[in-house]
Amino acid sequence: MNKKILIIEDESDIANGIKDELDLHGGFDTEIALGGREGLEKMAAGKYDLVLMDLIMPEIDGMTVLRNVKGDPGKYNNSPIIALTNVSNEDTKQEVERLGAVKFIVKLSSDIDDIVDEFFNNVK
């Protein structure tokens, strides 16, 4: 059975780039949420095996999504979130991890499919 992955990213080109890479890898059913608000709505509507989320998004940013999920994990179906971002500030990283992100990954530091494989291998 394919793993369900949600990509929360306001830049559609980036979101589609990640989706294409995962689709090429195979074994995943990927969905895109173009922003934090849509991301929260999708997470509330159903469980995902993994959420890949950007931090810097307009209106509802990644930190706000994490706060909402931390505040009511049941509502958002306890979907694990990896922050996938260009931000590398240490204080931001610590805050993101404090808010419950399972991992903080800087974009381009690794291939997306490697990141996802490593996550699911550790989950097993």
Next chain:
Amino acid sequence: MKIFGLNNRKFREKMDDAVQNLSKVNAIAFDGNLRDQLKTLHDMLGVEVTDISTGAYQFGLKFTTDAGQVLKYMSAMAAKLTLALMKAKDSKKTLSEQEKADYEKIKSLTNVLGNLEDRLNTVINLSRQINDLNFQINDASMKLADAIVDSQAKFREVRSSINSYGFLSINPDLANLFDEARKRSESLAKSNTN
């Protein structure tokens, strides 16, 4: 104070006694200190407190730059850079050492941009919190203005109701004249009933 050419110490003492007698008639309305306090407070309502209300209404950080739009644009540009870099990297199966070094250099710029976006995002979020507080302050300042209007009306009402006696408390000469006139009219009233 010279009134009707009178200004000696003995007369002054008689004036003060007259005022004290009037205080016995109305210890509230004739209390000069109390009246002074009323005037001071009433004046404050029209000046200092109104100024505070006006200031509160106008309070707020005027965040004129549309920082949100700047962040959105910067984010879009950073995304384009990231994609272009990924595409360039994937265009070849193997990168040369120079190509790898150049890739790392440009990749570091995406991090620089990402951190800049992060700090700008923090400023924007804080300014949103300030704007929310501004709305609350504006709302509270309107209620303060209403309270000032009500208070001023009450002050005017009370001060005008005691005004017919009030001026006497700061003017002993006239207080004495008033007292003499009152005594005459009371005496006249008594003799008419007899």
